[in-house]
Amino acid sequence: MGNRVIYLDHAATTYVKPEVFETMKPYFCEQFGNASSIYTLGRESKKAVEEAREKVARALGAQAREIYFTGSGSEADNWAIKGIASANKKKGNHIITSAIEHPAIMNSCKYLESEGFEVTYLPVDSDGVVSLEDLKKAVKDTTILISIMFANNEIGTIQHIKEIGAFAREKGIYFHTDAVQAIGNVAIDVEKMNIDLLSLSSHKFYGPKGVGALYVRKGVKISSFIHGGAQERGKRASTENLPGIIGLGKAIELAVENMDSYNTKLLDLREKTIEGLMAKVPYIRLNGHRTNRLPGNVNISFQYIEGESLLLMLDMIGVCGSSGSACSSGSLDPSHVLMAIGLPHEIAHGSLRLTFGEENTQEDVDFLLEEIPKIVSKLRDMSPLYEAIKNKK
Numbered sequence: 001m002g003n004r005v006i007y008l009d010h011a012a013t014t015y016v017k018p019e020v021f022e023t024m025k026p027y028f029c030e031q032f033g034n035a036s037s038i039y040t041l042g043r044e045s046k047k048a049v050e051e052a053r054e055k056v057a058r059a060l061g062a063q064a065r066e067i068y069f070t071g072s073g074s075e076a077d078n079w080a081i082k083g084i085a086s087a088n089k090k091k092g093n094h095i096i097t098s099a100i101e102h103p104a105i106m107n108s109c110k111y112l113e114s115e116g117f118e119v120t121y122l123p124v125d126s127d128g129v130v131s132l133e134d135l136k137k138a139v140k141d142t143t144i145l146i147s148i149m150f151a152n153n154e155i156g157t158i159q160h161i162k163e164i165g166a167f168a169r170e171k172g173i174y175f176h177t178d179a180v181q182a183i184g185n186v187a188i189d190v191e192k193m194n195i196d197l198l199s200l201s202s203h204k205f206y207g208p209k210g211v212g213a214l215y216v217r218k219g220v221k222i223s224s225f226i227h228g229g230a231q232e233r234g235k236r237a238s239t240e241n242l243p244g245i246i247g248l249g250k251a252i253e254l255a256v257e258n259m260d261s262y263n264t265k266l267l268d269l270r271e272k273t274i275e276g277l278m279a280k281v282p283y284i285r286l287n288g289h290r291t292n293r294l295p296g297n298v299n300i301s302f303q304y305i306e307g308e309s310l311l312l313m314l315d316m317i318g319v320c321g322s323s324g325s326a327c328s329s330g331s332l333d334p335s336h337v338l339m340a341i342g343l344p345h346e347i348a349h350g351s352l353r354l355t356f357g358e359e360n361t362q363e364d365v366d367f368l369l370e371e372i373p374k375i376v377s378k379l380r381d382m383s384p385l386y387e388a389i390k391n392k393k
């Protein structure tokens with residue numbers, strides 16, 4: 001990574017750890033055999049894929065045969081939603097999800113609505129938390145699936161997954177969670193948490209892009225997603241993405257191994273940033289739960305400025321962050337997540353998300369606390385609205 005870049009967008013993607021890359025390398029040019037082939041070169045590929053599957057299973061408290069590799073987190077989400085809907089439609093056509101899901105869940109649900117399914121989008125409170133009471137009230141005889149994300153990618157709020165899982169189990173309804181942001185940040189045990197399906201994506205925890213996995217509890221009725229050969233036990237055809245899968249396996253192993261020290265470090269950077277900005281900049285608001293949030297997530301709305309302008313100014317000094325606007329570029333609508341926690345449009349538009357990662361340091365935080373207040377004042381000085389407020393005082 002270049003000297004002068006401070007990368008603070010780990011929720012969007014991470015770099016590949018050198019150790020992960022080293023593990024992947026032989027599987028491009030030398031150990032390239034097709035895992036379905038019966039000669040030694042193929043069998044060795046197969047063995048490496050199964051070892052990676054074991055590693056994913058171990059990280060989740062699952063069994064290896066419950067792990068299916070996919071082409072991304074989005075694919076795992078699509079498969080969970082559409083695959084459960086299609087395999088269980090005789091039982092019912094109702095799905096419950098939340099108003100703050102990733103577009104991969106949201107738009108899969110929208111698609112199913114167009115196909116005659118009924119979807120309840122549970123609201124969240126001002127911290128972004130789904131209420132168990134609301135969930136209980138939303139359940140019908142026709143409910144076949146509850147899908148609630150583990151931790152939110154924009155505001156970092158972590159849900160009461162164990163309680164939701166226990167309730168779903170008691171009702172005999174399948175429970176899926178999009179845990180893409182949670183892996184490596186929160187300890188996960190699919191048994192203790194009564195999770196039936198779980199999505200993850202390698203590039204959010206220092207693995208390569210374009211590879212993910214879906215955990216499907218043994219006995220869960222789900223349709224195949226890609227029809228073709230017999231790969232992934234006939235559920236997801238495609239010649240295996242060998243280097244990708246090997247990389248995912250190594251990355252998840254490291255993520256779980258390093259979770260405690262990683263958390264401690266990120267939490268410290270997060271808290272110093274939040275507290276520093278709160279102390280130095282007036283008219284701001286922290287979005288997401290104050291404590292029950294991802295260790296590296298800071299999401300703040302700055303009144304009287306545009307998040308986009310703030311991002312551009314940060315980019316000029318080498319800081320990579322993200323705005324609270326919809327990630328669908330070109331859209332001027334504020335994010336559905338910030339709307340769901342009740343922010344007015346004009347405040348949502350002034351939002352900034354900074355997500356810390358492994359290579360960030362205390363110096364990065366010092367730099368932010370030095371520069372952001374200056375940028376914010378500069379931008380506010382150009383705002384007629386802010387002028388009016390200042391003059392009133």
Ligand SMILES: *Cc1c(COP(=O)(O)O)cnc(C)c1O
Binds near residue numbers: 072104149210
């Ligand atoms: C990034 C992300 C996804 C999508 O994963 P891809 O591998 O990029 O398709 C899904 N859900 C959440 C919460 C994410 O943060």
